[in-house]
Amino acid sequence: LRNGMAEVIYCEGKTAPQISKIIQKQLKAGCDILATRLAREAYLKLKKNLPSKASYNPEGRVLTIYKSTRPKPVGQILVVTAGTSDIPVAEEAIATAELLGSKVDKLVDVGVAGIHRLLDKVDRLREARVIVVVAGMDGALPSVVGGLVSCPVIGVPTSVGYGASFGGVAALLTMLNSCSTGVGAVNIDNGFGAGCLAHRINVMGAPSTT
Amino acid sequence: LRNGMAEVIYCEGKTAPQISKIIQKQLKAGCDILATRLAREAYLKLKKNLPSKASYNPEGRVLTIYKSTRPKPVGQILVVTAGTSDIPVAEEAIATAELLGSKVDKLVDVGVAGIHRLLDKVDRLREARVIVVVAGMDGALPSVVGGLVSCPVIGVPTSVGYGASFGGVAALLTMLNSCSTGVGAVNIDNGFGAGCLAHRINVMGAPSTT
Amino acid sequence: LRNGMAEVIYCEGKTAPQISKIIQKQLKAGCDILATRLAREAYLKLKKNLPSKASYNPEGRVLTIYKSTRPKPVGQILVVTAGTSDIPVAEEAIATAELLGSKVDKLVDVGVAGIHRLLDKVDRLREARVIVVVAGMDGALPSVVGGLVSCPVIGVPTSVGYGASFGGVAALLTMLNSCSTGVGAVNIDNGFGAGCLAHRINVMGAPSTT
Amino acid sequence: LRNGMAEVIYCEGKTAPQISKIIQKQLKAGCDILATRLAREAYLKLKKNLPSKASYNPEGRVLTIYKSTRPKPVGQILVVTAGTSDIPVAEEAIATAELLGSKVDKLVDVGVAGIHRLLDKVDRLREARVIVVVAGMDGALPSVVGGLVSCPVIGVPTSVGYGASFGGVAALLTMLNSCSTGVGAVNIDNGFGAGCLAHRINVMGAPSTT
Amino acid sequence: LRNGMAEVIYCEGKTAPQISKIIQKQLKAGCDILATRLAREAYLKLKKNLPSKASYNPEGRVLTIYKSTRPKPVGQILVVTAGTSDIPVAEEAIATAELLGSKVDKLVDVGVAGIHRLLDKVDRLREARVIVVVAGMDGALPSVVGGLVSCPVIGVPTSVGYGASFGGVAALLTMLNSCSTGVGAVNIDNGFGAGCLAHRINVMGAPSTT
Amino acid sequence: LRNGMAEVIYCEGKTAPQISKIIQKQLKAGCDILATRLAREAYLKLKKNLPSKASYNPEGRVLTIYKSTRPKPVGQILVVTAGTSDIPVAEEAIATAELLGSKVDKLVDVGVAGIHRLLDKVDRLREARVIVVVAGMDGALPSVVGGLVSCPVIGVPTSVGYGASFGGVAALLTMLNSCSTGVGAVNIDNGFGAGCLAHRINVMGAPSTT
Amino acid sequence: LRNGMAEVIYCEGKTAPQISKIIQKQLKAGCDILATRLAREAYLKLKKNLPSKASYNPEGRVLTIYKSTRPKPVGQILVVTAGTSDIPVAEEAIATAELLGSKVDKLVDVGVAGIHRLLDKVDRLREARVIVVVAGMDGALPSVVGGLVSCPVIGVPTSVGYGASFGGVAALLTMLNSCSTGVGAVNIDNGFGAGCLAHRINVMGAPSTT
Amino acid sequence: LRNGMAEVIYCEGKTAPQISKIIQKQLKAGCDILATRLAREAYLKLKKNLPSKASYNPEGRVLTIYKSTRPKPVGQILVVTAGTSDIPVAEEAIATAELLGSKVDKLVDVGVAGIHRLLDKVDRLREARVIVVVAGMDGALPSVVGGLVSCPVIGVPTSVGYGASFGGVAALLTMLNSCSTGVGAVNIDNGFGAGCLAHRINVMGAPSTT
Numbered sequence A, B, C, D, E, F, G, H: 001l002r003n004g005m006a007e008v009i010y011c012e013g014k015t016a017p018q019i020s021k022i023i024q025k026q027l028k029a030g031c032d033i034l035a036t037r038l039a040r041e042a043y044l045k046l047k048k049n050l051p052s053k054a055s056y057n058p059e060g061r062v063l064t065i066y067k068s069t070r071p072k073p074v075g076q077i078l079v080v081t082a083g084t085s086d087i088p089v090a091e092e093a094i095a096t097a098e099l100l101g102s103k104v105d106k107l108v109d110v111g112v113a114g115i116h117r118l119l120d121k122v123d124r125l126r127e128a129r130v131i132v133v134v135a136g137m138d139g140a141l142p143s144v145v146g147g148l149v150s151c152p153v154i155g156v157p158t159s160v161g162y163g164a165s166f167g168g169v170a171a172l173l174t175m176l177n178s179c180s181t182g183v184g185a186v187n188i189d190n191g192f193g194a195g196c197l198a199h200r201i202n203v204m205g206a207p208s209t210t
């Protein structure tokens, strides 16, 4: 990551003291902090040593610490989920994109089994500059969204499901084989990666004609 | 298969003379004939020895020979496809169900990338007793259909696609993980199996209350 | 789900308080309740706040709460298992179909290793309007059942087994490749989905002739 | 291979001249010949240089050349197939076991979709010392056979099928997960290996008590 | 696709007459034409009936027919390949994006085995608004590119390779697991999909601050 | 299982009380008992209610209870392991075959990385009527053993290993692709199945010549 | 292993007492000790019975006990990691090669997402006789390293990652499909195997010209 | 590739004219030529334009053109095959290593099914500085070789086999899970890669002691 921000801290497989040490070091360096995959238990251990402006999102398992003055968020990313079980991954994407400076909105539980929940929100879909669609099980939502809008769509498969969902592989394959144009995919449960990519797209200026 | 019908002839890997021999034997036994996976070239070799009422569908690669009098087709099966490339598998399902005695209707190229093509046909979807949904690539259509109707839905994944479609596996997994209720699946490209199952459902009488 | 029933609650990955909150909301809305994948421990935490007519099936891990008057169950679904270890999945299917209004019977431990156990029950197989066959390991039972009856058969592979059963994939593939006609499949361990599909089939009225 | 027999010739990927050269060398060494996976076209090219007692089985794609005097075949192997498409693999097994000196009988097209075809033959099943069961698609037959007999059963999965049969993997997994005891498996389409293993079992003398 | 353009014609599995018919219909409707996966042989059959401004790219297997006046191409897409064998997929992406109205540049054979070939071109990488990186075998190039730029990167795995490349799966997985941020992926060999997505990104106007 | 023996009890996923109940019932019926996959903790809970002649093998996790008089064990099965980590699966095979009435010998830690350990024991290999070879990781041992003996060989892949051993799949594939003749395979970690199959082979009488 | 060293102890799945017993036996035999995959908890139980020169590396989970006099380490192995999470596997490789007598250096966290971290160290890369490159996620680092040096490169994929990293399979495939020459691979997380192979290479004397 | 040698030409998927053009260009640049995966038919078309010192190996499908004076080959690589069907891949490795300047010897058809064929050659195995072991089907040979020598061993899995050999995956997994130390692997059928890696190892000078 660029511009006065250190590397994002991936907490999976790190102990609370290890995480704490990295955070203190980054704070000293004057960086904004984003720690992903931070379990509630680990957060509770860290808490007492964190600055007051630290904010933990237990669903998304992300910790953010913003420096005092933040630029105004720009553009418009929309993060959509198919089910309520997909929300944690969506929260990771949102926290990431916001930390990087994007304005982010969300729309949850509008999966294709009840297509009218989505169709009722077409206006909000069309206001976005880029849409992140988070879906597990059949992973069908990005295909439908891709057909309803003309902006770029990023599919994030989740590991929600069981049996032949193979930990999110079914949803991933659905997205890679999307019959809609304009859909790209990131790794299973990779809200962080989707947030980064969406931000790179969202902050783009206008194209010149040659 | 039951009731005055011999086994359906699966022509894959059989030579034209082998197929011809089986057909003649079944005709002698007074059976209706259904031969699936019959390539055009093989059909052309068989043709001269077939009775005049023989009918070949080159898209579905199915040959049917009906005995002179047929009972009136019953009920209402609807066969739906996502793309035009899925039509051959749909034709196999239709020929199978019709031979078994079902009334069958079809609706093609209404995939989820342009969801309004499907929504415009909701009335026809709701007239069916059972719907067969044929889809390759992302295989997302049965999930949407399942949410729009209350009758049983049979998903048939097709091998249409490339790369990470893995010869239809992506579509199959999508259907097995459908977030809609009331959806079952058969093997990839198995129009025949879908036709049989849809027929078994379509001919059901009314339930009694205990 | 339709007709005065809220969404079925999928409890996997939800905490007891989260589940409790959803149940209370649905009860207030006057809905019947079906909660699947509800672990015994979670149930025990919920118990004190549940109405007296709540009923928990620990084998099937399903909780049902029926409103006072229920219509008479209709039709006849038969749920069959290959082994005793497949019973939990069968119970999920039974609870689901019953909640939706179907009459359901069961037949357990009639796997193909001792084929006479099944052949002794052919009469009961033939009384059903639709049969749900639950099997793990080799998943061979639906193929045999499909050859003995003329009604639709829904195969439910289970994750019972080890090694090359790959968590139910072996059984799933067996069912998708069934050499019997009239067999469809749902996801591994998906008793819920099988119950929904069987109910959709079971409640069908009689077909008209065109 | 032992006892006056050279290595069996695996013809896949070898040219007719290469095969011819190996055969002539083995004939000179006074060996019986078994060549497997020999395509009809390659055989036709070899034919004119073969001794008159050479015998080619086009279904099994095996060529055998027996020395003038052969010992009487011993014991009793039964080779069973689920469908007619499985016969080529069965023929490879039969040719192999016979060349090695075993007596072999066969029973074809008794798959589980019509279980009574098999049950009608239980007597023949019980006469065998070892049974080779050849089956593609769902691969369910060895499980049923294993439950009907007390002799060893060798399952041979075949690549017959399409889609989620994955070239015989579905049938292989079924056999490895057989819910019957006394069933072992060999590689997909490996009639040769099944014939060798069945022969090793079939020629065993009586056990001593310690 | 939107704005006076009919559906892109996917020629895989369609005969020359079928393709010809679709083209004539779209020309009559006044649309620009893009036909992908059009084999040279099929093109030669179509050729005589095509308007003079038709242009066929044999490497990319794409046919384009532009209406007389075209708007000036906008923005800047860069398409990069790891090897020379990846060029056909790159050409499909280029043709697609250009037809849609984007300005596209290319850079080929700069794979990671000779990293200085890429580093010498960092300036061109940084001029692009969005980069499409096409790579087979190890698929490592998008990870390196993603670390060198701050614009969005779209990885296109190709089926170039053998053995454990599994027809492009190895490269696909590399891209999904990219240790660089800002990388999304499309299906194996899906130059068309990458071209569409890159175009959607490339034409974006400037973001507003809220 | 036949002849005065009830079904073997597969304890995986059953509670101690459930197992206890089944054992008491089988004892009352006068059966020998074999319980597999019985964890030490579960055994300790059962212990006080078991008859004194009960015997538990903690490595193999099998419990056996023999009726007072046992026939003399017959024949000669040899169970061989590649490493010391494969011993638990070997013990399951041994307990199974012994309970069924076979005489069983064992030879451990003779894997192919130090081939002379095996070659030193060729005499013992050649005394067996049937050999069970238990191996994880590369699963190469059955191929070597198959080439050294002329009796049937049953390969049992184990889940010993990590990474690309895929829980025993690597060893299983090695055995299915054995370049030695006379090798069959059972499921991963399936000592029980190997014991049953080896017993069926081991008890065979002498073949007749026709 | 050769030259006064007993077998390396693979501690996975062994209890502390079992490990202790093997260590005491090897110490008595006068061997150097290397125990891999030794969890911290198990080490703490062993500790009091270990000789004072025992040394435990908690990151690499390896225990080494060196005999009093050690020969001078020879040659130059360089162990490189892509990320900090790959360090445990690197430590296993280092401990193994050092125990065997090699001189080993390390370079960590130089993954391809920030390629200049690696390019800054090209001199150190070129000083090595053999390089072990440890990388998870996209596993792209060995391809880049292989292009920068002319010595042999051993890739060690790690299970670091989630989703479509499939426990290290993605990184493994990347390495097997490396577009650089001179790269070989070992199993996922197999620092031990890489250390052994690197040592075998590192100790080689000079080649003769024939 | 370094030192006055252009890139090796990978001919798969290139036409004869394309290959010819590259060869002429490299000859002009004064490079040695190595063209791999060159089918016999393509070679015959090229032949007339090649210099007289061009040499084509039809088994290995490699073309080499050496400049007039060649340095003396150094060191000693041994290439070993399990079966005769593995020879083409071995020839590719040999041609590659020889072109690079290594002395190479070969030993064929010494697979583990007849282990004494290998044991009879232990002396030759021990004379090599590095051994390349080429094996399909079970891929077991490198494990045995690795245990007999102390030099580095490179396993090359081949696609020889059928069914569950999965195009060489079974052999690859065997090699990755080798229970012998000192074994690394390259991609399936990658004789070229093995030749390069073996050469890098073979040309090493003697290590210094620090």
Ligand SMILES: Nc1ncnc2c1ncn2[C@@H]1O[C@H](COP(=O)(O)O)[C@@H](O)[C@H]1O
Pocket (backbone or CB within 6 Å): A082, A083, A084, A085, A086, A109, B179, B181, C007, C008, C009, C010, C011, C036, C037, C190, C192, C193
């Ligand atoms: N056992 C089950 N298996 C599959 N789907 C289920 C199950 N139980 C409930 N569901 C579905 O899961 C949906 C709720 O998902 P979510 O919005 O993520 O909480 C419900 O609408 C049901 O259709």
Ligand SMILES: Nc1ncnc2c1ncn2[C@@H]1O[C@H](COP(=O)(O)O)[C@@H](O)[C@H]1O
Pocket (backbone or CB within 6 Å): D007, D008, D009, D010, D011, D036, D037, D190, D192, D193, F179, F181, H082, H083, H084, H085, H086, H109
């Ligand atoms: N159909 C077959 N399937 C598997 N292995 C076979 C078959 N036919 C022959 N073989 C084996 O292949 C070996 C020859 O392989 P190769 O040395 O590569 O030509 C013979 O010794 C046989 O053991």
Ligand SMILES: Nc1ncnc2c1ncn2[C@@H]1O[C@H](COP(=O)(O)O)[C@@H](O)[C@H]1O
Pocket (backbone or CB within 6 Å): A179, A181, B082, B083, B084, B085, B086, B109, E007, E008, E009, E010, E011, E036, E037, E190, E192, E193
């Ligand atoms: N190369 C391609 N890869 C993936 N999809 C394509 C390609 N070319 C065209 N398409 C899509 O395929 C659709 C036509 O599919 P169908 O209705 O089955 O003929 C078009 O609308 C395109 O969106």
Ligand SMILES: Nc1ncnc2c1ncn2[C@@H]1O[C@H](COP(=O)(O)O)[C@@H](O)[C@H]1O
Pocket (backbone or CB within 6 Å): F082, F083, F084, F085, F086, F109, G007, G008, G009, G010, G011, G036, G037, G190, G192, G193, H179, H181
């Ligand atoms: N970390 C490791 N990874 C792979 N193999 C190992 C490892 N550590 C030790 N080994 C091998 O495992 C063997 C012992 O296996 P076992 O006989 O099953 O206990 C030793 O001889 C080593 O060659």
Ligand SMILES: [Mg+2]
Pocket (backbone or CB within 6 Å): A082, A083, A084, A109
């Ligand atoms: Mg929901």
Ligand SMILES: [Mg+2]
Pocket (backbone or CB within 6 Å): B082, B083, B084, B109
């Ligand atoms: Mg279409």
Ligand SMILES: [Mg+2]
Pocket (backbone or CB within 6 Å): C082, C083, C084, C109
């Ligand atoms: Mg049972």
Ligand SMILES: [Mg+2]
Pocket (backbone or CB within 6 Å): D082, D083, D084, D109
């Ligand atoms: Mg049949």
Ligand SMILES: [Mg+2]
Pocket (backbone or CB within 6 Å): E082, E083, E084, E109
């Ligand atoms: Mg190149």
Ligand SMILES: [Mg+2]
Pocket (backbone or CB within 6 Å): F082, F083, F084, F109
């Ligand atoms: Mg050992």
Ligand SMILES: [Mg+2]
Pocket (backbone or CB within 6 Å): G082, G083, G084, G109
């Ligand atoms: Mg790092």
Ligand SMILES: [Mg+2]
Pocket (backbone or CB within 6 Å): H082, H083, H084, H109
């Ligand atoms: Mg051979």
